[in-house]
Amino acid sequence: MKKTIFILIPFALMFKFSNAQTPISYTADNTNFENPERGFMHYSDTHTTSSYTPLSLSTLQSYRSQEKMSVIWRNFYMESFTNSAISSAYLDNIKQDLNIVRQAGFKVVMRFAYTSDGSSPYKDAPKSIVLQHISQLKQILQSNSDIILTLQSGFIGVWGEWYYSSYFGCACNGPLSAQNYKDRKEVLDSLLSVMPVTRMVLVRTPVQKATMYNLQMPKDTLTKNTAYNGSSLSRIGYYNDCFLVAADDYTYNDTTLEKPFTAGDSKYLAMGGETCGDNSTFTNCINAQKELARMHWCYLNVDYHKSVYDRWKSEGCYDVIANKLGYRYKLISGSFPTSVKQGQNLSFQLTMKNEGYARPINPRKAELVLRNTANQQEFKFDMNGNTDVRLWLPAPGSTAVLSINITIPQSLPQGQYELLLNLADPFPSLYNNPYYSIRLANTNTWESNSGYNKLSRNIQVDISTGIEENKDDFKLNLFPNPVKNSIHVSSNEPILSVDVFNIYGSLMMSKDIGKQESDVELSTLAQGVYILRFKINSTQFFRKISKE
Template sequence: MKPYSAVVALLCLVGSVKKAVAIQADTTINYIESKEDIVNPERGFYRQQNIFASNYIPLDKNTLIGYRTSQKINKALYSVSSSLIYVEYILDSFKGSPISDTFLKNFNTDCATARAAGVKLIVRFCYVNKAHGGDCGDGICPPYGDAPKAIVLNHIKQLKPYLQQNADIIACMQMGFIGIWGENYYSDYFGDASKTGNGRVLDSNWCDRTSVLKALLDALPKSRMIQVRVPQLKQRYVYGVSANVQSAALNEVEAFNGTDKSRIGFHNDCFLSGPTDYGTYNDYGNSSSPQKDATPELRKFEMADSKFTVVGGETCDDAFSPQNDCGPTGRAQQEFAAFHYSFLNSGYNTNVNDDWVTGGCMDEIKQKMGYRLVLRKAVFPTVTLKGSTVNFALDIENVGYASPYNERPVQLILKNKASGTLTTLLVKTDIRKWFTGEVDLQQKLALPANLTAGEYELYLNLPDAAASISSRPEYSIRLANDDTWEAETGYNKLNATIRIK
């Protein structure tokens, strides 16, 4: 007969082995991909609103809420659901004076309305949004109607506190301010590269333009990006007014670090309209060089840079067919992917957009605009100890055209099945680097030592980073899976349970 102490030791050893085996056992769960057109934040087809300072009609909450539901676009063949609203503020009353307190208060109210409605804004300010013709080289004739640099810089200074306090619902901002529509082209004060003007942008003009861009970058928190109309403006801002079109694009080491270089993205307001997209990829020259086509170089630059910055815009001309049609005859999907598009105007140009309906790729474009995160598989332990370290793995695929461009936390939520108590564990990852393709997320997370023993349901939560809206389901990312979304909380159910001893 073995001594009593030896028996006790053996029993303890056996018990420890059984416990270890139980704790180490894993559960693997496979998930089904959804084909639904999901209304996720900061991506997709946007709706447009124009607001004139001279006749200020504020945003309407019910209208914005309605945009989140599927609505047919007027005279188009398609319907969209939108979480993004592009708002163009036309400062037509303030071309020679400061912005009024009334306008600033109205802008602040608009932001509160968007927040209450559960949408985000793409914001652009300009002074004129209508061209006039005449006997001039381009058919769009001066005076164009924008404002001088001193006025622009003072307006940005006035807007700064309002942009800062409402950054939570500003998805991004477009540079605007200069030229008709704020597109930085037909301008009375910042250089005129049209046939009517100098035919190029002079050194002094580039300096003035980059001063405006610098002021806007300083006016917004470092968490937000500014979109510029042409990629050359970013090159000339970063590398100087004589920078050539071969200037280096942003790389992953530089990305998302809060520097000016990392915060400048692009809006192409004539996407798929022609070989140069109406001059989007022109080299506009400077005081010592003429304007010329630089399409290959600037397309290459934007393709590389846009992996790490926000890109969107609108179509403007249906003449570039079949190139702007669905593949394989056209290259619409290919261009969306190559330039990492996160959003596009739903209402212009509907002739181009309608072609994607008749061509059979509209549903794909709707789904893939921006990010689309599909959870393929998850591995979790079935049993573990409070205070221990939990190993888990998530296989996610981003099948969209781009990664999320604004930072947000990634959280593993444990919900006690008996009490409903929630425990939140922060996952160490940068969702902005969940680029198109596979995302292999493997983590070791420490459980609190005071966690109550019991059964816990698991959720993945991808909320907004701003405390003001982090608990709002409208601002949380929904995975593109069947039977995972919990609409009342904005959590993604992992359909897994873990027992904590």
């Protein structure tokens, strides 16, 4: 095999060293800890029929510290505005609530509604008012979209659940008309238009989505190729407010069609909500965990229904569900080189499992961080290429081997670097806030101050010297290295000669050898790094040494 010297600049050489991979195994952390955009959440609402009830920063902080939560569900009831614009005072109160959410490091599931009174006539608002209010809320929703986990479609009907409505039809009186669905779609499309394409809007049932967008269930479910592309269909998820109360969850008309459709859709969409009553046939731990996994549940309201959560605690699955709602990534093993040269590829593998029920709901960064161990300077590199991180990371319940290839810049300073994984929120306003970074379920890896996950490996970045070393079948041994005066070289074939270059490519000395081993005198060389070129038969071989 023949060696090639690439001249990049005068007297500059590129030297590539073979570098074996070293394995590492990681230890799982089975405790419950908070992670962004997932898990159990508390419910909170405010009404215009009484004085505004603001969110409390200290309450949210206690949810995080004591209950390991990162999500709050906030319903805004607007009883006083069914025939008028939303008041500026109410809009200001919404802004203040979202500011509290931000200060607490939370994300919010939002819903707007006009009534919680289930008596007829239903006290929701006409379409013209709904659309006017959505327009009024546009600026608030857009400027706070970074901390909005999902926006529930709301607005229509009692509780904003799209059922008991005086203006958009009520299935309690028979099938909805084509006009009813047209009006509902106009509201949903308006909500989608005021939110960034990176955010999802949730509907109450799959029939609503399928009917409004002419989908056939179950075949028109999202796929990996149609997910996360910014289309309306890729942004319409689900909130189920009666999970496990019956075989149909008071949500599905035809479970044989709608459940498979929802299960397929929710692989790539948000699924959240609450239970509404205990039914041991369906709420028992075995069935509950099966359905949570099947429908890829991301978050659940822990305040309703208490009887269901009491059952899960008594049957022993509550803590398991707390861990598995949404995503839960853990490292299993890794394989890393010990060094890399400037301008070359750093290649390694991570084996990771997603033990959760779902993927992350919103976009996410995946960065390799190289932190210089001497001065703590950090350098970051995207790990996932052009693949959406939600598809690059393991799917729910699966294990994947992630192969990472990153080009180390020629300008990266030489030195020892710690390797870390950063799964940060891509919004600039949240990117540096560790509350919004994903923590892996491994022991001794999480850095709470930075939001990074340690990969428990260091790597040496060496100066690029310009000579590229080939792999060979000859045995070529050198010792000692580092060297003070002379170095002993030996091979299983006669060594014809050796040339010594400095790191800039200048020839410092040459020696004819003509035998299988010899001592090479280097005492006249200054301290530093040198490249030795050996000629054996018709092949050239290169080795790096340090001169003390």
